[in-house]
Each structure stands twice: as structure tokens, then as C-alpha cells.
Amino acid sequence: MIGCVGNDFIARSRKSSAVTSESILAFIAAVLSAALAVAAVLRNRRSGAAWWFGFGMLGLAVDSVLTGICLSLIGLEQLAFWQEWALILKAFLIAIWLGFAVTYSRGDAGESFRSWRILIAIACLLPVAALVGFRGDLIQVLVRPNSTGLWISFSSPGKIVNVAILVGTVLVLMNLERTFRSAVGTMQWRIKFLVLGLAVIFGARIYTRSQALVFSGHYNSLTEVEAIGLLVGCVLLGVGYFRSGFREIDVYPSRAVLHTSITVLLVGGYLFVIGVLAQIVARYGGATTFQLQAFLVLVAITLLAVFLLSEKIRQRAKRFVSRHFSRPQYDFRSVWTQFTQSTSSAIDDPTLCAASAKLISETFNVLSVSVWLFDEEKNKLRLEASTSWARNAVSDDTIEFPAIDPGFAKMRKAFDLEKVKEDWGRTLREITKTQFSEGGNRVGVPLLAGDRYLGLIILADRVNGVPYTVEELELLECIGDQVASSLLNLRLAKEIMLGKELEAFQTISAFFVHDLKNAASTLKLTLQNLPVHFDDPDFRQDTLRSIGATTNRINQIIERLGTLGGKLELRPSAVDLKVLVEQAIENLNGMPGIEFAKEFESLPKFMADSEQLRSVVTNLLLNAREAIGERGRIEVKIGAQDGWAALSVSDDGCGMTPSFLRDSLFRPFKTTKKKGLGIGMFQSKMIIEAHHGSIRVKSDLGKGTTFQVLLPLTSGKS
Template sequence: MISPNYFDPVSSLFSLAGILCCLALVTVLLIRDRRPGANRLLIAGLTILALEETAILLGARDLLPTEALVLQRARWLTAAFLPGIWLWFSTSFARTPREASRWGDRWPVVLAFALPISTAVLGNQQLFGSVLFLPESGSWVFPLAWAGKIFFSIFLLGCVAILVNLEKALLASTGRQTWQVKFLIFGVGLIFAVRIYTVSQTLLYSALDTQLAAVNSSALVIGCLLSGLALRRSGFILPQVYLSRSVISGSITAGAVGVYLLAVALLAKAVRMWDPTRRLRLDAFLVFLTLCVLAILLKSDRLNRLLKQIVTTHFHRPSYDYRTVWHDFTRRTASILDEREFARATVRLLSETLGMLSVTIWLYQEHQERLVLAGSTTGSSEESLQPLPASLVRDLGKLPQERSEPLDLLARNSHYSEFHDKYCQSLSDHRARYCLQLVACKTPVGLLTLGDRVAYESLTCEDLGLIQTVADQAAATLLNFRVLERVRQAHEQEALQNMAAFLVHDLKNLASTLSLTVQNLPIHFGNPQFREQSIRTIAQTVERMQTMCNRLSVVRGGIELHPEQTDLNTLLGA
């Protein structure tokens, strides 16, 4: 039989890239993370994928039909280990070591190893019935025999089971855990989601088309890149995810795969009726790739938060009557001229509106380098609460993310883990779960801390928006108080300087008078009238000096304002 003169450079490029990506991840894992368990299984799974891609790469050159058949049998004999290894990895990755060691969780893994391997070994000669070469596409087609149909059916079920376990791991992860593992789960999930497509195509047409190998190889490259990104986020150490009972109770993957297989069957039937010569190849793969990107975006915390804010702002009925809240805030604080009294009024408003027992405002004292209590709803006095370090405000402003909303101290996040470790204990001692820096005109004014709500409910987007708005207004008002205080101090300094000038002028006059008296005293001491006038002059000087001292004692005690209601017309008429 004549060997076809054909070489597929695209398929060879994808296979070579897949081999290199797998070997790169295996090398990194062997160097950085040598722990047993899921790490070893991940290495084994990537190695089997690299071996399979090697068989595909060898099949991309000129071959005789018998050589192509031998390579395909060797390829699928190697791939028979994939369902067992990756199912074992997904169960170990998504369970505690104690749960993974129970026999009730082991038997699916044993079946995933035994069934495909025994079928591939015992029915190796009956996987494919014959060999066909399609010159127009340059691909080999291997019609399935009875063993091949059984093998690919078992392989399909194994891929579905792997996706089910990966889905459970993704749903079980929260916070920083999700941030670390989601790309690993999406990467491995993409590899086996595309396998579901290619294997279902093989079963649908009862024939294996080697063109589908390029689809698997391209998915392997993308999956390895996503997995590498996940390992980089976790410091190239495979993170662990532990499932809760609520997550284990159900899964949507099996239903999604069933819907997909039904849709592919209907699509294939429709395509055959419309154009019998057309086959489904890369169209479904592009659908898979699009769904994978969509899943990554939907699992993004920032995108979810943005979507919630958009829905809350434009499509959801507000939980608060903002006009009433703002009117109440203005009514309570309009006539206040003291920053501590203003802080007390603000925390009372937030506590009553949000249903929080503990709301506190701390003011930043620049000269003392600390945060002091200005107002609190906890009933604690300034003496009973220790001041917070002023570095807290500076460190809060140095976080990678712009803190325009309260920072939840119970939600661990990689962006502020160092801040959490440094200040969480001190803030918890003050009954604070959320903290928000008060900044106006890029100037730190203080810190707003909030405790849990009465019913321990989470803060919604509307709650966060209300807190942010009140905090911004409070920060601007407190900064105005400080500016007014500085202006008042400047006016006092100016008045003191003017008074000092008048005082010095009066002292100079008194000194001049006493100097003339002393100079004339030896000359006119014998004159009774001069002595009488001198005594009168000295007495007047002493009286004026006593009057000046009394006035200065008032200035030394400070100026206190006592506002009283009065009629402006009467004041202007006077």
C-alpha cells in the first residue's frame, strides 16, 4: 500500500507546544512542590498527556496505514490512564486527606482505571476496524470496532466525572482560595471539556478523525497556560480545597454535559440534512473556548461586584430613602461646630440607619502620631479605649487596591493580607469588622470602623454605597473643622500680636513716666507738691499695670464661645 505524502504542520505545532507546556509544568512542580498527594497526581497526569501528544506528533508525518493504526492503538492505550489519574487528582484535590482515603470515595477511581485500561489492553486489536485516508483533508479516519465504541463510551463518562469533581472544588473555594485555584480548575476543565467534544464526535460518527487531535492539542496548550497562571498565583505550590456538604449535595456539570450532547446530536442531524458533505470540526471547539472564557469572567470577583452594583443602581428598588437619610444627617450636624460632637452625631446616624451596634470614628492627630477616639456608639470613653497607631491610616492608603469602600477584616484577600495580619487583632479588640479611612482632598482625616450588624447580615452594595457617601461627607466636614480651627488660631495669634504691641507701647509710656519721676526726685524731693504728685503717679502706674495683668489672665485661660439666640435686627440697630 502506498504511503500518503502529507505533513500537517499546524497539528505538529500544537502537539509540540502541548508537550513543552506539560513538561514545563512538571519541572516546576518537581522543583517547587514535592508534597505527596494531589501534587504527584498532577505531575502524573501531565506526563501522560505529554506522552499522548508525542504519539500524535509521530503520527503527523508520512506513514503507512499499518503504521498509523499502530500509533493510534499506542496513543489510546496511553490515554486509557487519563480518566483514572485525573479523576483521582480531582477527588484528592477537592477533599480532605481523610475523606479521600475512604473506600466509598475510592471505588470510582478504581473503575476509572480498570475499565478503560482493560478495554484498551484486551481489545487493542478491536479498537478500530480499518484505516482510511482522506486526501482532500489530509487526515486519517479510523472506523470504530466494538471495543472502540466501548472504550470511548467509558472514556466519555470518565471525562464527565472529572468535570463534576472540578466543579465541586470550584464551588467550595472562597475568597483568596478562589483567586488561587480558579485558573487551575478552568485549565484542567477546558482540557476535558474539549475531550468530551472530540470523544462525542467520535462516537457520533463511529469513526476517529485525526483532525480532532489538533483540537485536543490546542486545548491542552490553553489549559497548561491557565494552570501555570494558577500555580504562579499560589507561589507554584498546589493549593488545597476542602468541600462542604452543601457543595457535595449537587452538581450541574452532569446536566450541562447531557444538554451539550443532546445539542450536538441535534446540530449534527440538522447539518446533515442541510449539507451532507459538511462535518462539525472547530465550530464546537470555539463554542467550548468561548464558554471557558465566559466561565472565567463570571467567576471574577471584580466583575461580579460590578454587575451587582449596576443591577442595584439601575434595576433594583433602593432599600433606603436617601432624601430622608440625607435630610436627617443635615439636620443633626448643621449647627455643630465641634469635631467630636460631629463625630458622635455621625456614628449615631450610621448605627441607627444600618442597624449596627458598634460604629466608631477615630481622628488622626498629626502631632501625636496616633488615632484618638472622637465618637462611638459602644458607650466607651476615650480613656477606656487605647488609641490606634497612626500608621494604620497610612498603611490603609498604601494598599494595592484603592480603598473607596469599607475593608472587611474577616475576608482574607491577597491584596491586603499583610495589613490584615498587622492590624486585625487591634481592630477586633475595638469590636471592628469593617474599616474605612476618612480622606478629604487626599488628606487623611481619620478612620471609620464598623462592627457586625444586629442580625449578623452581610453588607449589600447599597449599604456600602451609603457608608462611603456618609464617610466622604464626614471627612470633608472634619477637614473643614480643622481648617477653621487653624484659621481661628491664626486670628488669635494675630490678635495676640496686636495686643502685645499695645501692651509694649503702654509699658514704654509707664516706664517713661517712672523714669522722669525718678530723675526729678533728688532735685525736688523737698517740695511737698512734687512728693504728692510723685506718689499719685506711682499709684496710677501700679493700677494700670494691675489692669493689664488682669486682662492678660483672661487671654491665658483661653477664649470660649457661648452662642446664644438673639435678634439680628436688634444687634444691627445697636
């Protein structure tokens, strides 16, 4: 849409387009952006983030071409047309750059992308909706009185698109900051210029979009800021490319970083600085020196970002405060609190070592911190964590070396690695090469827990190469001792856990051994009675049935062994307790010399695991038989008791002592039998409680024992 004021201006605006110095600047930025896109993709073809970056830089190149066209002397209709397409492209680029920001150098890139996929999809659909629904109505070109510039005014849909671009740009910068702040040491150094270059590019866009929202539009010349921003950003990106080739690192950012983001601070502080600079520039020429104004704006952004990201500047500021206010070099309480918080959740050696390396790097301003642990079996040191490179990016033959030199194992305090003349010192210097010539001497900190040697921490590439003070070396030794103690505790905890796992396996295995023992006892009784009653057809039939039932029981035990797990698994079905108990008694085949007394009341069927209950009944009957010896009486009762199915098994055997009943009866591997495993009652109690029932016992030493089992007659009873 075009608003016209003054025929002379319209006539001038309809002249053929001419390339200006401003448009040439935009075209140069477009060429650099496209070149960086191609270089990044060719360098890292297998990286998804590299393709996101490539498409994003190509999009910025096209956008810069549109900016160059708009900065040329073109007609009003053409300007409105190209400005509208530029706005749509800017909105669409947010989706691409958001995809890059949430996947670049992320160890969990897939998970990170999935958590942002809905927002990325919305960012893709918004420009499409604006193009389809409001094409031709997003932008209005006006000619203001007493002005030689064209004013780009935005309609309500255009303002919404501008808001989306501004919010999306802030989200992109917040995610890049999140990645940068999660990296430490040389890994942070490698990606610094890439993050800084993109911060300048998107910082310029935050400025132009905020101006468009504040004033409901902007002069056409304002887009030159974006061209300058892209040009400066490409220079910084080029430095990053020649520095590290856009290589990625693996970091796992914490969500807490977003809550302490400095991006919002940059955006707010940036607008404040812009206002001050605009007043300064206006005094020296106003709108006619807008190019100088844009340059000063970008310089302000760059200087602010460099100050916040530069380790050297931050270290010098810290030293200035320390020197002039005479405070201790380190707040030991703060350091110790940070160490405790960062290592308290570590559950293995790699996690603990990575957290320790990061803390040391941030505390002492050291870019390269590596933690080496001693492998006692191989008598070697192996790299466990490093701030210089990702652990999986180093081949095994470059991270291990023999550690058999007696002088190496005798190091008890922090030492200067450059001064070690032995072979092991030369080997360590070769595999921990410095990346900066001015990083100072490398320092080693042994990890000792008492007389046990656990490993070594090596510090290299200190910012500005500042020598370590006595206070710092003592603090490093203290941290090393704490790391060693934590490592030893983790290893002891692991050994205890393995012991518990073995104990649990032995306990569960003993359950099945006990069931097999009961089945074998049943077969043994049958074989003992077989010669005496072999001529009796009924006995032979009962014997075959008993052998078949016992065989099925053994097969079921084997089947359960195949699904062995830590939790008892029930297979409920309708159970007739009377039939189940009679079958268990019948399987024992009479037991010569034993008198059975049965008192069974009718009970309704209820839901339970019949095989597990049969195991309990068989165990109670065998225990009663062994308690009475060769001769005695066993009484079995079944009845209802207040809505519960009650089963009791009594014998007139030897009984048990009160102390055994109280302390040992239902505990595993506790038994009074000479050949017992001490598993039967423990397993029986587990089975009954899994059915939401209970088991009770009453015993008098020398008189006998009664076990009572209560099971719910309804599945909902507990």
C-alpha cells in the same frame, strides 16, 4: 484493524511521515505540559496533590506527542497502532486526574481519597483490561469515499472505553468545581486559573469523546482539538502558576455542592453551543476550516466558564439588574436566612467565624474577610478566621497585636480603616494588607454584645473596588451584632457545660466518698467493740475477718475509682443473696444495742454484681442503724416474689416525712443526717436500676421505715 478503499489513497498513505503545522502545535503543547509538571513538583515536593498533578501533566504531554504523531502523514497500520495506544493512555489518565481532583486543596484529602479509592482503582484496571483483552481490536482505520481524511472507527470495546473516558472526565471536573465553590475570597482567586485551565483541557476531551460516541468514530484531524485544548489550558495554568505558584488552600467541600454542580450544565450547554457554531463554520468552508471550528469551540467553553467563575462579571450583571429593575440592593430575608442556616450548626468560635466570613465574602463580593476576636486575658486581638489564607498557615507573631488603645475599643459602628490615624489603625492596616491595588478601602465592623467588646471583622479587596453604600454599612453592622450575640451565646454555653462537667465529676466522686465512709463506719464499730471482747478468741477471729473484708472493699473502691466514668459499669457473676446479706451484717459486727431479726428463704443464685449489691445492702443497714439511734430493732427479710428476689430492710426509727420521700430521697446531696452526704440512696437506686430491678420505700414519721429491693432472678427479666 484497517479498512481500505482505493489503492491510490493507500499508496499515498504509505509515504514516509511528515511533520505538519498541526503536529507541531501538538508537540509545543506537550513541551508546555511537561514543563508545568516539573515546575509544580519542584515547587511543592511535599504535596501529594502536586505529584498527582505532575504525573497527570506528564501523561497529557505523552498523549499530545501521540496526537502529533497521528496528525503527521503516516501509514494506516501505524495510525491504527498509535491511535489505540492514545486511547488506552487517555483512559489511564482518568485515574490519575481523579486522584488529583479529590485531593487538591482538600483539608480532608486523606478521607476524600479513601472514599474515591475504589472508583480510582476501577479507572486504573479498565485500560489494562482493554489492552490485554482487545488489543488490536479497539480501533479500525477507514478511508471514506470522496474524502481526503482518515476515519477512526471504534469497535464495541472501544466505545466502552470512550464512555468510561467521558464519564471519568465529567467526575474530574465535578470534583474540581466542588473544591472551587467551597473556597471563598482570595483563596478562590488563587486556584481559579488552575481550575479554569484544567476545565479547558478536559472540556476539549469531552467534545472529542462525545463526537466519537455520537458518530461511532471521528476523522483523524479531530484530535487536533485536544492539542489546541491542551495548549490553551497550559497557558491558563501558566498564568495560575505565576499568580500563586500552585499553592494549595484548605477547604472542606460539602456533598451538597455535587447536587448543584454546574459541570453537568456546562457539558450539556457546551454540546448545544458546538452544534450552533458548527453550522456557522460549515457555511464558511466546512471541513477544510476545521481548525477555525476547533478554535471557536474552545473559545465558547472558555467564555462560558469565565462567565460562571468571574466575580466581576457576576457583580456587573447583578448591578445591571438592580439598576434597571429598581429593586433593593439586597434581599434581607435571603441574607438573614443564609446567615441562620450557615451558623446554626456552629459549636465553637472558629466554626462560627469561618461561616460568617464566608457569608460576608459572598454577599458583598469581598475577597478578603478576616474575623479577629478579643482575648480578654492577654488584652489582644487574635485572628480566628479568614478568606485570604488558611489559619494554620500564619505564624502566631503575625496574627496578634495589643488592643489596649481606648479609641479602638470605643468604635461602635462600621468604619473606614484607611481613615483611622491612630497607632492601632496603622497596625491593623499592616497585618491586613490588601492583595489588589484596586480593591477599594478596607472597612472594619466591631463585634459588640451590649457593652462587651468581642472582636472585629475587616473587609478588604472588594471586587472592582466598589465603595460601600449606607445600606451596605447598616447591613454589615446588623450582621456584626448577630455574630457577636452568637459568639457570646457560645461562650455562655461553654461555661454552662464546664459547670455541668464539674458537677458530674463531683457527683461521681461523692459516690466513692460515700462508699469509703461506709467502710470507715464498719471499721469504727469493730474498733469500738474490740476492747470489750478482746479476750474472746472467736470475737478476735471475727474481727480479723471483718477487717480483712473491709480492707478488700476499700481496695475495690480504689480500683473502681481508677476506671471512673459517666456510666455505671457492672461486673456480673453468680450471686447468692442470702450469703451476701449475712456477710454484710457480719461486717457490721453486731452493732451493740441493736436487735437484728432475720427471716431468710432459700433463693437460687442469679447474675449480678456482688460488690455493687453489697454496697446497697451495707448502705441500707447503716441507714437503719442511724435512724434508730442507740437502741432499736432492724428486721431483714429475703424471699421470692413472683419471679423476683425480694430483700427488705425495716427499722423502728424516726422515719421520714412524705415530702422528703417524694422530692428528696433519691436525689443526690439531699439528706436528713447531720453528717450525711446525700449520696447513698441515689447511688443505691442507680445500682438497682442498672440490674433491671426496683427499690421501694414505705415510711411513717416517728414509727420507722421499710426499704424493699426487687431483683430479677433471671438475666432476661426486666
